Amino acid sequence: MNDTELLARLAAIVGAAHVLTDAADTAACLTDWRGRYHGACRALVRPGSTAEVSALLALCDAENIPVVPQGGNTSTCGAATPPADGRALLLSLARLSRVREVDTANDTITVEAGLTLAAVQQVAAEAGRLFPLSLASEGSCQIGGNLSTNAGGLAVLRYGTMRELTLGLEVVLADGRVMDLLGGLRKDTSGLDLKQLFIGAEGQLGVITAATLRLFPRPSARATAWLGVADSQQAIAYLAALKARFGDRLTAFELIEEGCQNLLAKHGHTLPFIAPWALLIELSDSGDEALLTDAFVDWLAEQQMVDGVVAQSESERLALWRLREDISEVQKLEGASIKHDIGVPASRIPAFIAACGAELAASFPGCRVACFGHAGDGNLHYNVSHTRPDNARLFDDEAAVNEIVYRHVAACRGSIAAEHGVGQLKGQWLARYKDPVALEAMRALKRTLDPKGLMNPGKWLTAG
Ligand SMILES: Cc1cc2nc3c(=O)[nH]c(=O)nc-3n(C[C@H](O)[C@H](O)[C@H](O)COP(=O)(O)OP(=O)(O)OC[C@H]3O[C@@H](n4cnc5c(N)ncnc54)[C@H](O)[C@@H]3O)c2cc1C
Incomplete structure (x- = not known):
């Protein structure tokens, strides 16, 4: 089917206003959030209902046209960027918003x-x-x-x-x-x-x-604290102690290493203090906020915690969270980094950080590791930069850095993709570290549900 015919068929399904081909309309959707991947498409289509999605996919199936679904395009691994060959239809879900x-x-x-x-x-x-x-x-x-x-x-x-x-x-x-x-x-x-x-x-x-x-x-009470600890071992010891004391009222337990804190300070954020490792901890509960805060403060006193602030108001609580949420942005301002979104059992975090950090330092003297993340569930963002003085050539070292990081993740029986997905970035590492029998079962499902291989091609799941 030539482009004119295709565009007419698409317009008949979603309306001409929702079939976009001009570069000005499609450009933002053809590059990923990090600006690492650039794709092309035959058209960007914006269906407004399930029935329209169904008609579009039936057309693409009949005409062998690949389809790339796209949501907010915030993937950090190029998952929503179409291949560069320009054959795919880019399917925006933004109008399905009821x-x-x-x-x-x-x-x-x-x-x-x-x-x-x-x-x-x-x-x-x-x-x-x-x-x-x-x-x-x-x-x-x-x-x-x-x-x-x-x-x-x-x-x-x-x-x-x-x-x-x-x-x-x-x-x-x-x-x-x-x-x-x-x-x-x-x-x-x-x-x-x-x-x-x-x-x-x-x-x-x-x-x-x-x-x-x-x-x-909705929790009626929240108690939020920013604490300083000497190392990740102490952090994980506090995690265990908090669970024992507060059970499922422990809602968030974030770990932030010193380099990330320095970056926040450099880019205009005010931190309570800078510690070798910071913890951002939140408890939540139904009931009275003052009681929860008092219980938290008492617990901190029992631990003889030296560095720590407990938010005294909603605005202080939000300010602490803003620090955590802006780490990705300030890192972006500092230039490229080789990003990892890994998961290990929380108990293995100290061992992972020590062993992986030591091997990276030995292999790439002077390299920087920005380590932060959701330590309470074992998920760390572990981003490496300056493997050589000229960071512009960082990605020359990407495979060697990944080799080290993912080997240490595997040694902890961890995952190379904890929450951001695999996308275009990590396919070869998934092939190496995922159980081969599990991978074959996934391919069998792909053959069953998408026998022509039209759904989001060029990523990690193929039929063969
Ligand atoms: C600053 C920042 C912070 C982030 N923090 C976190 C975090 O803390 N935790 C976390 O998990 N992630 C985080 N992410 C990653 C990202 O936001 C998530 O992966 C998010 O779930 C992606 O949603 P999206 O709508 O942007 O999807 P997209 O990026 O558009 O797409 C992601 C994948 O989903 C597919 N897809 C999208 N919509 C559909 C659909 N309707 N049907 C089928 N497939 C679809 C796409 O094809 C693609 O493979 C962060 C990203 C940024 C930029």
Whole structure:
């Protein structure tokens, strides 16, 4: 089918205003958030309903046209950037942004995939509930993207990742059929839990068009502290002690190494103090905030914690969180880094940091490691730069750096992709470190659900 015919068929499905081909309209969607990957597309299409997504995919299946679903385009691994050959249709989900149902008795919300995460949080709040997924990119990223990457973020310790937060999905398969797995059931043993196949699949098995998500009571009390510790061993000892004392009231436990704190200070942020390692800890609960804060302060005194501040107001609490959320931005201002989003058992974090850091320092004297992340659930962002004096040639060392980092991750029985996905960035490392039998099972699923290999090509999941 030539371009003129295709554009006419697309316009017949979504309306001409939602078929974009001008560079001015498509450029921002053809480059990833980090500016590392650049793609091309035959057209950017913006369907407004599940029926339109279904008709688009049926057309693409019939005409063998690849499809790249895109949400907020905040992927840090090039997952939503189409291949450079320009054959693919780029499918924006942004217009699928309706709230289909808020069920407060069942504590669920059913939303379309293109709603931003911040909007879902807002709708939940207006209903007196909490949707707890929270990421620095929440103003831009969409629920469909969160599902497709199994997003994690700041409160996984208490509430889990998107896998745990999702009760139902609506998915359009590669051939255009709609699979209705929506529903707010907490118990369901009627066959396989197929929704989990599409969560974390990075758009390679189908297009998610809607989801039913779990809601929680809104905490009425929060206690938030910024603490300084000497090393990651001490940090993990505090994690265990906090769990023992506060149970599931421990909501967030973030670890931030000194270099990241220095970068925040350099770029205009005011920190309570700079420590070898900082912890940002949040407790939340129903009940009285003063009581929770007092209990936290008492616990800190028992630990004989020397460096620490406890937020005394909502604005102080938000200011502490702003520090954590702006780390990615200030790193971006400093230039390129080789990024890793790894997961290890929390208990192995000190061993990983010590062994991996020592090998990197020996192999690349003077290199910088920016290490921070959701230590409470074992997820670290471990970003390496200045492997040589001229950081402009950093990526010449990318394979050698990854070789070291991922070997140490594997030694801890960890994951090379904890929450940001695999995308274009980590496919060869997944092939090396994922169990081969598991990989073959994934390929078999790809052959079944997307036999022509049209869904988000050029990423890590192939049929063969
Ligand atoms: C500053 C910053 C901070 C971040 N912090 C975190 C964090 O704390 N935790 C975390 O988990 N991630 C984080 N991320 C990464 C990113 O925001 C998440 O991966 C997010 O879930 C991606 O959502 P998106 O809508 O932008 O998806 P996109 O980037 O558009 O797409 C991501 C993948 O999902 C697929 N996809 C998108 N929508 C659909 C759909 N409807 N159906 C099928 N496939 C689809 C795409 O094809 C692609 O493979 C951060 C990113 C930035 C820039």
